[in-house]
Amino acid sequence: MGVLALYLAITLVGCLVGSKLRNSEKNFSWTGKVQLVAIILLVFIMGSRIGADKSIVASLSSIGITALVITIFVLAGSVGAVFLARKLLGFNKEGMKTDD
Amino acid sequence: MTKAIVISVACGMLAGYFILPGWFIDISGNLLVVGLCVLLFFVGLDIGMEGTVVEHFKKSGWRVLVFPFAIMIGTYAGSIAAGLILPSLGLRDALAVGSGFGWYSLAPVMLAEYSTSVSAVSFMHNVMRELFGILLIPIIAKKVGYIETISLPGAASMDVCLPVVEKATRGDVAVYSFISGVVLSAAVPITVGLIAGV
Numbered sequence: 001m002g003v004l005a006l007y008l009a010i011t012l013v014g015c016l017v018g019s020k021l022r023n024s025e026k027n028f029s030w031t032g033k034v035q036l037v038a039i040i041l042l043v044f045i046m047g048s049r050i051g052a053d054k055s056i057v058a059s060l061s062s063i064g065i066t067a068l069v070i071t072i073f074v075l076a077g078s079v080g081a082v083f084l085a086r087k088l089l090g091f092n093k094e095g096m097k098t099d100d
Numbered sequence: 101m102t103k104a105i106v107i108s109v110a111c112g113m114l115a116g117y118f119i120l121p122g123w124f125i126d127i128s129g130n131l132l133v134v135g136l137c138v139l140l141f142f143v144g145l146d147i148g149m150e151g152t153v154v155e156h157f158k159k160s161g162w163r164v165l166v167f168p169f170a171i172m173i174g175t176y177a178g179s180i181a182a183g184l185i186l187p188s189l190g191l192r193d194a195l196a197v198g199s200g201f202g203w204y205s206l207a208p209v210m211l212a213e214y215s216t217s218v219s220a221v222s223f224m225h226n227v228m229r230e231l232f233g234i235l236l237i238p239i240i241a242k243k244v245g246y247i248e249t250i251s252l253p254g255a256a257s258m259d260v261c262l263p264v265v266e267k268a269t270r271g272d273v274a275v276y277s278f279i280s281g282v283v284l285s286a287a288v289p290i291t292v293g294l295i296a297g298v
Contacts, residue, residue: 003133004293010137011144011289018148028149031142038139039205040108043223045128045135046212047112050220052125057117063217066186067197067224073178074198074225075232078251079240081174085166086247095246095273 102230102260105205109223129213136209140289147282156279164276168283171251172291175201189221192295197222199291201284202229202254207292214296230256234264241268250277255288257281 021028050056056063092098116125147153157164175198183194196218200207204226211219233253241249246269253261258281266274292298 004289004298006133007136007140007289007293007298011140014141014144014146015148016144018145019151020148021145022149022151028145031145035139035142035146036104038135038142039105042132042135042139042209043105043205044108044112044115045131046209046219046223047109048116048120049112049125049128049212049216050109051113051116051118052120052122053116053216056217056220057113059217060220062188063220064224066189067221067228069186070179070182070189070194070197070221070225071228071232073182074175074229075178075236075252077174077176077178077181078171078254079174079244079248081170081177082167082248082251083244085170086245089163089166091245091247093245095269095276 102204102227106227132209132212136206139206153279153282156275156282160275160279164279165283167247167250167276168280168287171201171254171280171284172287174251175199175254189218193218193221196292196295197225199288199295200226200229200254201288201291202226202233202256203285203288204230206288210289210292210298211296214298229254230260233257233261237261237264238268246270246273247276249273250280253281255281255284258285 086095090098176195179194179198180191182198183189183191186194189197193215196211196214200222204223207226208219208223211222230253233256236252237249240252249265249268250257250273257265257277258279262274262277262281265277
């Protein structure tokens with residue numbers, strides 16, 4: 001719980017700093033590179049934990065099938081839920097409002 | 101981007117299997133927390149500097165918020181159904197995996213300490229969600245409806261999949277896509293964190 005609060009607080013601080021910097025003349029294109037490096041390192045470390053666990057390496061194919069099954073159900077559920085929401089709000093197939 | 105991430109996960113797995121010493125794996129949990137803090141700060145910075153999120157919301161009205169919440173409900177319904185038919189995966193694990201909403205560089209990292217195997221499932225599921233999303237968007241747009249397309253990639257509907265949605269539908273559906281992606285992305289650290297008890 002404490003770590004989650006830390007994550008949310010840091011994101012919020014980033015937002016506030018970002019909105020203060022919005023009108024500054026400086027170029028902040030390097031922030032994208034920092035993000036990319038952070039992501040690459042994070043997923044590398046995550047991968048190393050998976051690779052270091054021999055029982056997980058042995059069951060990678062069943063993990064892939066599990067992920068595939070979840071993905072199929074999740075995609076079907078999401079499309080179905082948005083379909084119902086769209087009908088309830090009175091949008092047509094092309095996303096236009098029809099009842100006014 | 102997706103390619104770079106999949107490659108570095110694969111390199112990490114090989115390094116973890118063959119080279120890296122046990123102490124590295126032991127401290128890796130702390131490294132992940134530090135890395136996530138750095139990443140989330142810069143994600144926040146981007147949102148703050150962009151500054152257009154609030155204007156987008158104002159322009160589209162409250163209705164636009166219905167769709168990301170519908171996507172969450174649909175995702176959880178699908179996760180529960182999958183959890184029930186997959187004996188190897190508990191209901192909580194299935195919900196933790198679904199909670200990534202397609203954000204494959206964040207959700208599995210957050211789940212790494214909760215359970216390494218759930219983290220592995222989460223990574224694969226979230227990558228698949230984005231890839232299948234890209235492939236299915238044009239088909240769903242034609243056969244089911246325009247707004248339904250934004251549900252496929254989940255969080256990625258605000259960046260990687262935004263041009264795909266726009267091409268398959270219309271400019272104003274892209275606004276829906278963007279806002280839905282923003283709401284789902286904001287939800288990921290909270291939903292994953294709460295379900296995994298981070």
